[in-house]
Amino acid sequence: MRTSTRALVAVALLAGFYLLAAAIVVGLVWLNVELVVESDRFHSAMVKIWLLSAAIAYPVLRVVFLTRRPRSEHRNGLVLTRAEQPGLWDRVDRITAATGVRGPSEIRLVPDVNAYVSEDTALLGLVRGPRRLAIGAPLLLGLSEAELDSVLAHEFGHYANNDLRLGAVTVAGHTALLHSITTLHRRADRHRAGKAAEIAEDNAHRLARGRSARDADPGDGGVERVLAKVFTQYAKLYFRVTESVRRRQEFAADRHAVALAGRDATAAALRRIPALAAAQGFYLDRYATMGWSAGLLPMPGQFYGGLAHLLADPERREELTAMGLDLPDDEPGPYDSHPPIRQRVAAIEALPDTPGLPGLGADRPALGLLSGAERLLADLETLELAPEAAAKRRVDWPDLVHETLLAHARGQAQPVLRALTGLGLTGTVEAMLDALAAGRGAEIAARLPQSAESAKATGRAAREFRRGLLREALESLTVLALTSDRRARWELSWSRPAALVLPGDAAERLPAALDAAVAAEPDTAPLRALLAEAGAGAAAPVPASS
Structure with a gap:
């Protein structure tokens, strides 16, 4: 056919x-x-x-014949006037002239990865009105002029093809x-x-x-x-x-x-x-x-x-x-x-x-x-x-990455901060190291969220679960202490996840220092030394959120 x-x-x-x-x-x-x-x-x-x-006739009449149809074209985006954007309009004019079709009366910039030409129509598309061209910002950011020309030529080519007379x-x-x-x-x-x-x-x-x-x-x-x-x-x-x-x-x-x-x-x-x-x-x-x-x-x-x-x-x-x-x-x-x-x-x-x-x-x-x-x-x-965007604070990309992940780190530290304050201690890494050195690791671990499996464990398995909970909690406090005043910083990367950059050789020493602090016989000296060398030895208490 x-x-x-x-x-x-x-x-x-x-x-x-x-x-x-x-x-x-x-x-x-x-x-x-x-x-x-x-x-x-x-x-x-x-x-x-x-x-x-x-009951049968009413929904048929109401839905099929009486409900107003949604407009098929989109009206979002930013209008690009001919006076303000002569370069783009000239390009579109040349493409439509070469195609032999009527050009758009309006061009809009939209946020989608898309380009389309819409048209006001009546009588189910048999009567045609003004045309509008929408161009997605990602196309302008990611395509060459030649590639964008082909996209626009494709869209207007729909209107040049005789098979499209009934397309609308x-x-x-x-x-x-x-x-x-x-x-x-x-x-x-x-x-x-x-x-x-x-x-x-x-x-x-x-x-x-x-x-x-x-x-x-x-x-x-x-x-x-x-x-x-x-x-x-x-x-x-x-x-x-x-x-x-x-x-x-x-x-x-x-x-x-x-x-x-x-x-x-x-x-x-x-x-x-x-x-x-x-x-x-x-x-x-x-x-x-x-x-x-x-x-x-x-x-x-x-x-x-x-x-x-x-x-x-x-x-x-x-x-x-x-x-x-x-x-x-x-x-x-x-x-x-x-x-x-x-x-x-x-x-x-x-x-x-x-x-x-x-x-x-x-x-x-x-x-x-x-x-x-x-x-x-x-x-x-x-x-x-969304309207809520107006209340957001605008920052450059490096600060956006660092401050976002710092806020995430504060959230990650909340369980251990609540555990420390619940025991009458201050919310600092030094306070947790003092508690671990005093043999209060089990008290802290008991107040941390844990899985059903770890809650049921006994003996050696329970001690291993507890050590894992304490290490994770101590690491979150250590990261918070190092990053709160930018002694360490999350760095932006466009090719991989943001990386936490620690001062000196702290990144290499940190895993072993954490392991030593939560061992069966806690040794907190390596982590204390690392924090002191990084200038984080006197971090202010961080309040736990309610």
């Missing part, structure tokens, strides 16, 4: 979805009319049938079906939760009166769940047809990108984007938000912009290059809207190379297309981050 034919079938199936919903309602009305006409007298059962019909309709149908099914399931979940709450309340009353609770089933969600399952089966047929259309459209848009930006740049961008997505997720989790719970954020412009540091690290760059070469070889399912990237790259690399559009294809970083990039990234943070 040709792609254009499939698109027409998709339109017919979309109409069929609404006809199916209308047929359910009309059929119920007809059934009730026939019931009245054919009955010679009123039956109480008729009321039950009317109520059941209403298939997308609108996809959205309508998913919205209806999701809403029905949500209503069914609320119905089931309501029934479960009624049963729980009834059982509470029964137990209060000395009666046994009922083992009642709240059900699966009522008629809404049944309707959702019916529409799901119809949606599977629709998706099987439309997703095949959309996969072919992706290949066509890739060919268009090759014609404008060149084969190599298009293949390189496709290989790089999944690696960029992985890098962005890793970066946001391990770096940008690492200090969130400690009330810290990187400097303005660095929450998203700091990804450039990770991408520039030689080891990380090597990892990301390897990810781009080792693409997964997954077979597409019948409902996948995009072909696997490995298949798309293979199809692109099988094409003859082209010089691309004159003036495009530079190997410079794509971020150079923006004027005042750091300011724009800071403005993007203001728009996209």
Whole structure:
């Protein structure tokens, strides 16, 4: 079946979805009319049938026909005006002119590893309105100009392909079906939760009166769940047809990108984007938000912009290059809207190379297309981050790493601090060393959190568990003593976890000193000497949190 034919079938199936919903309602009305006409007298059962019909018809009308559809395009991000960003707008204008399509009325900078063109439409996409282009900041940070050109050419290539005349309709149908099914399931979940709450309340009353609770089933969600399952089966047929259309459209848009930006740049961008997505997720989790719970954020412009540091690290760059070469070889399912990237790259690399559009294809970083990039990234943070971000303290990367891990170290030390204060001691490493030297290790260990296995242990096993607890607690206090006034410091690394750098040869001596302090015959002298040499021998008590 040709792609254009499939698109027409998709339109017919979309109409069929609404006809199916209308047929359910009309059929119920007809059934009730026939019931009245054919009955010679009123039956109480008729009321039950009317109520059941209403219970089925109402959610169909409410969800399928009366619920306002969510807008398919996103409106987040930072607007980049033509006056402020002439370089980027000029690049987009040249690509759309070469493509022969209408350009966007608006460009937005978004935080996602994505680029897309959305369009205001009416009548399920048959009437088209203004277009909007969204460009992800990670693409500007991680791609070259040539690679970004290929991404933009791909997106606008969708609108140049004649097979896309009905593409907006298939997308609108996809959205309508998913919205209806999701809403029905949500209503069914609320119905089931309501029934479960009624049963729980009834059982509470029964137990209060000395009666046994009922083992009642709240059900699966009522008629809404049944309707959702019916529409799901119809949606599977629709998706099987439309997703095949959309996969072919992706290949066509890739060919268009090759014609404008060149084969190599298009293949390189496709290989790089999944690696960029992985890098962005890793970066946001391990770096940008690492200090969130400690009330810290990187400097303005660095929450998203700091990804450039990770991408520039030689080891990380090597990892990301390897990810781009080792693409997964997954077979597409019948409902996948995009072909696997490995298949798309293979199809692109099988094409003859082209010089691309004159003036495009530079190997410079794509971020150079923006004027005042750091300011724009800071403005993007203001728009996209949660309101709580405004109360966070902004620090540079080295301080962010050190202060975050220092806050974590303080948290790690809380159990032993509570144990010491519970025994009437001060919250310092010196106080714990004095207690260990005095033979009070067992008292401290008894107040530390321990596993069920260690709590049940006896004899030698108990002593080994206790030694492990004491060593871990002593190490947390020692680290806190060394780092609180920066005698030691956690150092930032973009290629591996932050490392604690201790003064002199303390790192080599510390393990043996800790072992000696918690031995059966405690020897605290090595650790005391290490702390004294590092200037941490008179650390102030650290209060334990309640």
